Amino acid sequence: MARSSIAKKAIQQLTAPRPLTLPSQASLTHRACLTTTASVQATPVHPVTQDSTSKNGPTAMVFMNMGGPATTDEVGNFLSRLFSDGDLIPLGRLQNFLGPLISKRRTPKIQKQYAAIGGGSPIRKWSEYQCAEMCKLLDKMSPETAPHMPYVAFRYANPLTEDMYEQMFKDGFGQGRGGRAVAFTQYPQYSCSTTGSSINELWKWRNRLEGKRASGEMHPEGSITWSVIDRWPTHPGLVEAFAVNIEAKLAEYPENIRDDVVILFSAHSLPMSVVNRGDPYPAEVAATVNAVMTRLGNKNAYRLCWQSQVGPSAWLGAQTSETVKNYVKRGQTNLILVPIAFTSDHIETLYEIDLEVMEEDAHNNPGVKRAESLNGSPIFIQALADVAKQHLDSGMSCSRQMGLRCQGCTSERCLESKKFFAGEQAYTNPAFVM
Amino acid sequence: MARSSIAKKAIQQLTAPRPLTLPSQASLTHRACLTTTASVQATPVHPVTQDSTSKNGPTAMVFMNMGGPATTDEVGNFLSRLFSDGDLIPLGRLQNFLGPLISKRRTPKIQKQYAAIGGGSPIRKWSEYQCAEMCKLLDKMSPETAPHMPYVAFRYANPLTEDMYEQMFKDGFGQGRGGRAVAFTQYPQYSCSTTGSSINELWKWRNRLEGKRASGEMHPEGSITWSVIDRWPTHPGLVEAFAVNIEAKLAEYPENIRDDVVILFSAHSLPMSVVNRGDPYPAEVAATVNAVMTRLGNKNAYRLCWQSQVGPSAWLGAQTSETVKNYVKRGQTNLILVPIAFTSDHIETLYEIDLEVMEEDAHNNPGVKRAESLNGSPIFIQALADVAKQHLDSGMSCSRQMGLRCQGCTSERCLESKKFFAGEQAYTNPAFVM
Numbered sequence: 001m002a003r004s005s006i007a008k009k010a011i012q013q014l015t016a017p018r019p020l021t022l023p024s025q026a027s028l029t030h031r032a033c034l035t036t037t038a039s040v041q042a043t044p045v046h047p048v049t050q051d052s053t054s055k056n057g058p059t060a061m062v063f064m065n066m067g068g069p070a071t072t073d074e075v076g077n078f079l080s081r082l083f084s085d086g087d088l089i090p091l092g093r094l095q096n097f098l099g100p101l102i103s104k105r106r107t108p109k110i111q112k113q114y115a116a117i118g119g120g121s122p123i124r125k126w127s128e129y130q131c132a133e134m135c136k137l138l139d140k141m142s143p144e145t146a147p148h149m150p151y152v153a154f155r156y157a158n159p160l161t162e163d164m165y166e167q168m169f170k171d172g173f174g175q176g177r178g179g180r181a182v183a184f185t186q187y188p189q190y191s192c193s194t195t196g197s198s199i200n201e202l203w204k205w206r207n208r209l210e211g212k213r214a215s216g217e218m219h220p221e222g223s224i225t226w227s228v229i230d231r232w233p234t235h236p237g238l239v240e241a242f243a244v245n246i247e248a249k250l251a252e253y254p255e256n257i258r259d260d261v262v263i264l265f266s267a268h269s270l271p272m273s274v275v276n277r278g279d280p281y282p283a284e285v286a287a288t289v290n291a292v293m294t295r296l297g298n299k300n301a302y303r304l305c306w307q308s309q310v311g312p313s314a315w316l317g318a319q320t321s322e323t324v325k326n327y328v329k330r331g332q333t334n335l336i337l338v339p340i341a342f343t344s345d346h347i348e349t350l351y352e353i354d355l356e357v358m359e360e361d362a363h364n365n366p367g368v369k370r371a372e373s374l375n376g377s378p379i380f381i382q383a384l385a386d387v388a389k390q391h392l393d394s395g396m397s398c399s400r401q402m403g404l405r406c407q408g409c410t411s412e413r414c415l416e417s418k419k420f421f422a423g424e425q426a427y428t429n430p431a432f433v434m
Numbered sequence: 435m436a437r438s439s440i441a442k443k444a445i446q447q448l449t450a451p452r453p454l455t456l457p458s459q460a461s462l463t464h465r466a467c468l469t470t471t472a473s474v475q476a477t478p479v480h481p482v483t484q485d486s487t488s489k490n491g492p493t494a495m496v497f498m499n500m501g502g503p504a505t506t507d508e509v510g511n512f513l514s515r516l517f518s519d520g521d522l523i524p525l526g527r528l529q530n531f532l533g534p535l536i537s538k539r540r541t542p543k544i545q546k547q548y549a550a551i552g553g554g555s556p557i558r559k560w561s562e563y564q565c566a567e568m569c570k571l572l573d574k575m576s577p578e579t580a581p582h583m584p585y586v587a588f589r590y591a592n593p594l595t596e597d598m599y600e601q602m603f604k605d606g607f608g609q610g611r612g613g614r615a616v617a618f619t620q621y622p623q624y625s626c627s628t629t630g631s632s633i634n635e636l637w638k639w640r641n642r643l644e645g646k647r648a649s650g651e652m653h654p655e656g657s658i659t660w661s662v663i664d665r666w667p668t669h670p671g672l673v674e675a676f677a678v679n680i681e682a683k684l685a686e687y688p689e690n691i692r693d694d695v696v697i698l699f700s701a702h703s704l705p706m707s708v709v710n711r712g713d714p715y716p717a718e719v720a721a722t723v724n725a726v727m728t729r730l731g732n733k734n735a736y737r738l739c740w741q742s743q744v745g746p747s748a749w750l751g752a753q754t755s756e757t758v759k760n761y762v763k764r765g766q767t768n769l770i771l772v773p774i775a776f777t778s779d780h781i782e783t784l785y786e787i788d789l790e791v792m793e794e795d796a797h798n799n800p801g802v803k804r805a806e807s808l809n810g811s812p813i814f815i816q817a818l819a820d821v822a823k824q825h826l827d828s829g830m831s832c833s834r835q836m837g838l839r840c841q842g843c844t845s846e847r848c849l850e851s852k853k854f855f856a857g858e859q860a861y862t863n864p865a866f867v868m
Binding site: 233234259262272275276277278280282283284286287289290291294298299300301302303304305314316317318319322323326327330399400401403404405406407408 | 667668693696706709710711712714716717718720721723724725728732733734735736737738739748750751752753756757760761764766833834835837838839840841842
């Protein structure tokens with residue numbers, strides 16, 4: 001259903017009228033945009049292009065991720081938002097009551113974990129760095145969409161989606177001034193619980209701040225035109241960045257045993273209820289793993305395992321913790337753990353893998369190591385720029401795959417949000433409509 | 435554990451004495467081997483090379499698969515073997531008692547299913563055709579290992595592994611005459627329940643007929659040297675063969691809706707107990723799907739779903755049947771079903787997909803179609819030859835990945851069988867030992 005109705009919608013919208021005004025100042029730089037904010041607000045003519053079907057900049061590049069508390073004081077709010085997210089943890093009608101309750105109970109334990117990794121998550125630092133560096137590359141690689149302005153929108157921590165949106169208004173996007181923005185998920189593999197949740201949140205705030213709830217109409221004149229980079233599990237640059245970090249770790253073993261080292265890819269698990277609903281994540285994570293092993297020439301044996309299961313319900317396995325325990329028990333003590341579904345360090349690497357798995361499960365065995373997270377890897381940042389450039393050139397509003405709801409999906413929010421973003425095809429670049 | 439002990443074993447065996455005699459008649463053709471069987475049996479000098487470390491032919495190419503009953507009369511024995519297989523359906527110590535019991539109860543129902551598809555499975559016809567055609571190609575592509583002699587070894591139907599082994603003896607392999615054989619799994623993606631089971635069965639019969647049980651020693655002089663092609667989930671030729679059959683089916687839809695067709699890849703499911711043990715199959719199936727979609731340019735939305743669940747225990751989903759029902763209910767009636775984990779037609783395509791899913795679940799909706807199975811596809815047969823050629827050139831006894839037991843594995847049979855086949859590296863081509 002989703003796809004064909006979306007296609008119809010897109011085609012109808014192709015004929016919808018869209019504002020056109022002077023692209024005169026379109027060449028102003030990002031810095032200029034930021035410093036002239038005040039005056040910009042006052043004048044109807046603005047550096048942000050008014051023709052949202054043109055490919056002129058500036059272009060807002062918005063990194064979407066779950067985020068993490070920067071200090072232990074932020075853990076409470078972080079968990080409260082996390083457990084209130086029905087896309088991540090479906091608690092039904094009791095969500096808004098149970099969410100805060102569960103999070104309050106878990107806060108002290110999680111605060112200790114963040115304290116153990118230095119008091120907070122580095123994910124904001126890395127996200128802002130990666131996005132800013134990518135934008136610098138994009139300004140050179142894609143001058144026709146420059147300047148590229150970096151934004152970060154976290155799902156459960158600052159900066160939240162609404163903060164990002166307000167900042168975009170301050171910088172001259174939307175509110176009658178149009179402009180082009182790309183929502184770039186930082187989860188390489190798509191799950192309804194992660195990228196899906198961020199996209200639904202973006203859709204919610206877009207409607208509240210400049211969509212139907214704000215103005216009464218679905219597409220008010222001069223609203224921001226959005227497109228989405230919704231997945232990139234086997235992009236060659238991403239694969240290369242992972243492979244290079246694994247090779248660096250392999251090089252720490254003596255050459256005569258190097259090929260006997262077992263590579264354990266670890267990704268955040270999902271409840272089986274989500275897997276059985278048709279969530280594409282497990283298949284996309286597996287695709288990344290296969291691509292990385294192919295790039296490494298399959299010289300080592302490997303397994304994909306799943307971490308961070310919580311609660312009594314059934315989750316997808318095999319579990320990372322059990323896997324390491326079993327191999328170490330059998331004497332296979334040369335293991336490299338590879339976080340394959342996050343692009344920077346976070347509690348799941350710094351606490352769960354480094355402390356719980358490597359120290360406790362593997363008893364600090366020197367043969368058990370972890371590949372470095374992508375963090376500031378220049379290969380990775382170049383890959384981000386390549387993914388973005390490819391997306392901007394394609395003129396696509398989102399992937400075909402994003403338009404299809406899971407076979408077991410019953411979420412109206414998912415349906416409407418997918419319709420909206422796929423419908424944006426009518427504005428991103430009609431010439432490119434497939 | 436597995437890997438390092440295997441490596442040690444292989445290195446020890448490198449120094450083990452191996453028979454060397456005249457390669458004189460090594461150039462005799464396959465046909466000659468077969469027709470001269472009687473005389474061959476009589477003479478100690480034989481066309482099969484006596485130097486198993488050389489790369490001279492003949493080379494036995496053994497296609498391993500589950501097989502299927504050729505007639506409804508064979509269903510009983512087929513099911514009896516299937517339910518007696520602890521690698522496929524672990525019933526513990528009661529296996530030999532419960533297996534026949536369950537199979538007897540299910541036989542009439544399954545006989546009806548085979549009757550509905552014409553009285554038997556076409557899998558033997560296709561396997562023998564594919565193997566013979568591949569051998570013809572290999573004789574040209576790899577003259578140094580020619581002639582390539584085609585064999586089929588099914589796990590639950592004729593020809594069984596022991597029949598294949600006896601035929602190889604008749605054709606002049608083993609029994610003091612050495613010779614080289616390649617066990618080529620016809621499951622592109624590795625599961626302990628499928629390829630693992632066939633490999634364990636091959637190991638069992640090898641030991642009974644020419645190994646330690648037959649002669650008292652592990653590696654009697656002139657026994658057959660085995661190597662294994664244990665997985666090939668993303669081989670470009672395999673991917674191309676799948677993609678071409680999907681494109682042919684897409685071409686049956688009007689061009690204006692072609693990109694809105696949803697592609698549903700369907701693979702045989704696994705019990706969650708096997709998935710959680712660390713079975714590599716779900717990840718390898720997902721890798722095939724991603725490679726095929728990449729080859730197709732991701733112009734269509736898709737899902738990977740799982741079929742053939744039986745019994746009360748939890749299996750990996752989403753289920754193919756439910757998926758089709760849900761999409762059809764939502765009005766998404768343009769669906770192409772793609773059997774992605776079998777290489778020829780069998781009961782799961784001809785009965786389960788064509789009759790149960792397409793007729794019953796999709797009410798014969800004309801928009802719901804199935805991509806043709808690979809069967810006689812020349813692209814697929816060329817791919818088989820490419821995979822085999824690559825294996826023969828590599829000199830590897832099996833993949834690194836095959837040497838690693840699942841993290842949750844407790845099967846001694848798996849351990850010993852893996853040790854044996856990885857140990858064959860000492861004979862296949864020591865020069866190529868990694």
